[in-house]
Amino acid sequence: MGRAREITQRFIRRKWRKMQFADAFKPIFDGEITLNHRNMKCLKDTYKSSIWKLEIKAGHKSLPVVLKISKQLRRSRPESTVERNIYRKARKLLQPFMPQIYLTKRNVNGHDLWVFMEYIEPVRGQIEYNPDHFKKIIPTLAKLHAATRNEKFMRHEKTFADWLPRYDSKSMHAERVQMNKSTLHYLDEAMKKPNLKAILEPYYTLLKKVLKDGPEYLPEVVEAGLSIVHGDLHTANMACHDVKEKPWQVKFIDWEGAKFAPCWYDLVYLIGVFLAYRREWKDEEEAITRRSVSLYAAEMRKHGVVFKTDPMKLYQMAYLKRILERGLYLQLSWAVTGQKEAKLLKVYLEKVKVLGKQFGLY
Structure with a gap:
């Protein structure tokens, strides 16, 4: 470097x-x-x-x-x-x-x-951010996804041709294949460590089954539409001149994680990953998620996008798909190497168990 x-x-x-x-x-x-x-x-x-x-x-x-x-x-x-x-x-x-x-x-x-x-003030620092604020952000997010979805993106394909990662490309498929292999590797390495084995053992058999059938899980998520996604929606990457204003005039910053990918992935980061970290809302997670997903589907409908599959089902599929494609790899590799604290490992394991069974992955 x-x-x-x-x-x-x-x-x-x-x-x-x-x-x-x-x-x-x-x-x-x-x-x-x-x-x-x-x-x-x-x-x-x-x-x-x-x-x-x-x-x-x-x-x-x-x-x-x-x-x-x-x-x-x-x-x-x-x-x-x-x-x-x-x-x-x-x-x-x-x-x-x-x-x-x-x-x-x-x-x-x-x-x-x-x-x-x-210069626009980041949301972080202006307010004590909580799930009630999802409704302030989702309309702008839906507008981004609708404006760059499928054929609308293709109209600008030359602009992005040689530099924006595309989920439907051979190179990103190869990345998912490699990530899948690495996840299986770190799963076995984690089982060699007594402290991690105690956490993983109840899930080990189903994880091996699900991962060996990967990495192209749940094609319905891709079929629901690809858009430009931001990829890293947390409060430091969302800005607003006046958080007292209704509605928020939200702008997204730090676009390093942008790609042409399933539109539901941004919802998973905005809602699912946030709630995975903030377990004080665990008992309200389903209600919060349903409200947010319903709002997103309604905002997309305003822009002419109607999902054929139930939106809540698409969100849950996207959440599971994202965990299996990348989230589980990161948590396991951090746990094994000690590079970072694997704060979401237990949450992700339970999500794979519950959602994997719901969608017939094991």
């Missing part, structure tokens, strides 16, 4: 002048453009990106702007390429669902991509 240069306030100011970004902003805002170098804040900095909140003065007005610097490493991860291209190539189609992109500039400081975009 290549080493990326440290991003500092001084470095940004110098590049602002050298690249003449003020002139590039003039067609967007009226008046003389200046960067307020006294009001610069680093929001996040990692080996792959650096995110800053800047203040730009346009005439007599000041406005906050996000600068996201995607660092081009020697061995770039595929998801980094996805996000770079979302900002550069797909912003016309996806602009209603993300902050306004003011300006993108490639090859800054080598091959880094600099993206200047509208």
